[in-house]
Amino acid sequence: MTDHRENLLSEIRARLRQEESKAAEAQADDGAEDGDDDGDMGRKLGFVMGVVNWLGTTYGQESWRDPSRRRLVELKSSGPLAKGKLHALVAPDRKGGDVLTQDTPNSWHQITLMGGCKCSPISYSLRHPRKSKAGYLRSWKLMASNDGENWVTLKTHDDDHALTDKGYAFTWKVRSNGFFYRSFRIQMIGPSSSGNNVLNCDGIELQGQVLKGGVIFEVGTQKTAEKFEESHLEAGDLQCFGQGNNGVLGIATLSKQNNPVEIPKFSFNGQSVVKLSIYYNHCIALTSAGHVYTWGSGISNALGHPKLGMKDVYRPARVEFESNEDLTFMDIAAGYDFSLFLDSDGKVWSCGRGNYGQLGNSKTAEKTPSKAFETEELQ
Incomplete structure (x- = not known):
């Protein structure tokens, strides 16, 4: 009986070690390497309306009005723009136009949710200007913060070729591990397809959970969750x-x-x-x-x-x-x-x-x- 019990416990301990090893490997695969897993799904999704659009429609209750001009979101850039206006980053249906930073290393655009809102994203979308055939993003990262000073990296892109033509949009999955953040930043970490440090973008959007007034809302998640279900969930x-x-x-x-x-x-x-x-x-x-x-x-x-x-x-x-x-x-x-x-x-x-x-x-x-x-x- 004792030998049988010891054998059983040995098998159980081996299974627990195996499961823990699998969990560690899965966690290590998050971040930069999971960009390739988005594949065709991200391209089929294109630009998915989410949190920014939800705020622009007063939590889905009214016709869209610019959330940046209504102080529902705050927009910033790494410096004076070379072209365009920041509010174009949140305009729906490609109506924004080019938003170009100066040619300086680590250029960035930033969106901060106002009115006590925070977001825990499961995915995010970017769109290249529809009239521009150059300056496609290649290496950048999505960062998040609650105070605008201390930042964490939610996803890193290294030589990502998802944006390859004018007007192209793509949606990538994100694992934020359930944390909620106020501010989100797209920051270049390498040159664009044109070899410069100009951040060229006309649309940023987040999909995920929004925490407002102690209540959690699911915003823009149904479509992305259906497409990313197999790759997002793990054993x-x-x-x-x-x-x-x-x-x-x-x-x-x-x-x-x-x-x-x-x-x-x-x-x-x-x-x-x-x-x-x-x-x-x-x-x-x-x-x-x-x-x-x-x-x-x-x-x-x-x-x-x-x-x-x-x-x-x-x-x-x-x-x-x-x-x-x-x-x-x-x-x-x-x-x-x-x-x-x-x-x-x-x-x-x-x-x-x-x-x-x-x-x-x-x-x-x-x-x-x-x-x-x-x-x-x-x-």
């Missing part, structure tokens, strides 16, 4: 949709989500989810590293977060166990206001309501997950 990614009561969706909102929304991997410390157990409004996730996370309704301490008491938890949080050991787990189960966890040594841990003996340790309630019994006791 171990977790999505949610439906009612958001008690924070059960795990995306820091109580709002209903009509379309699938990804729970970012940073919520699980970058690990893939290999198993999920749900009972009503509380959720348990098991990751590729054998760690356990819970979120949703905290009634009866079913989530295993003693420092939070019975408060609801709106994002996945790693469970605190009675033992301070670095435990790894192989199975989970959510019940009616209680939770069970099976560790890799065959021990079962429990927390929450136990008035009917469901905790397995004669206790009627348990704030901190504690050892209930060992599976060997059931043999």
Whole structure:
């Protein structure tokens, strides 16, 4: 029996290491290298109306009016323009015209969302001026910031030939890992097709989630999500949709989500989810590293977060166990206001309501997950 148990545990540990390795490789492939995966999909999508157009139509309720002139977006450039006006960057249907920077290294255009809006993009679109046959972007990056000083790179393009003719538009996927930002910058990191540092563009657009007034809106995502579905999702990614009561969706909102929304991997410390157990409004996730996370309704301490008491938890949080050991787990189960966890040594841990003996340790309630019994006791 002991040999069988050891063999089983060895197989489980090997599988967990394999899943974690796959997750690390997938994460390493994000950024510059995933540009090629956009392929024909990005070209077929062309220029997809999204967040900027949504603001220009007053959140999809009115006819379009220039959002930059209504202070719904703020536009900036790296310096005085050589040609055009910045508001052309947000004009729909190619009505903007050329917007050219001076010939200086690292030229950039920037859009900042106003009115308390932030965006977590899943994709973005650029358009080359329809009357220009030169100066196509080749090497650049999409950057994001919340304060205009500290920037993160969401995507890097190195000798990208997606824009190859006048009026061409392309949409690329982005993995922002669920973070929301106010400002977005297109910055050159190499010369254009003409060999200079002039940034030549007449359209910038974002598609993704918009956070406004504590509510998350899906803007311009349906079309891009359908096209990029296979390339955007990876093994171990977790999505949610439906009612958001008690924070059960795990995306820091109580709002209903009509379309699938990804729970970012940073919520699980970058690990893939290999198993999920749900009972009503509380959720348990098991990751590729054998760690356990819970979120949703905290009634009866079913989530295993003693420092939070019975408060609801709106994002996945790693469970605190009675033992301070670095435990790894192989199975989970959510019940009616209680939770069970099976560790890799065959021990079962429990927390929450136990008035009917469901905790397995004669206790009627348990704030901190504690050892209930060992599976060997059931043999």
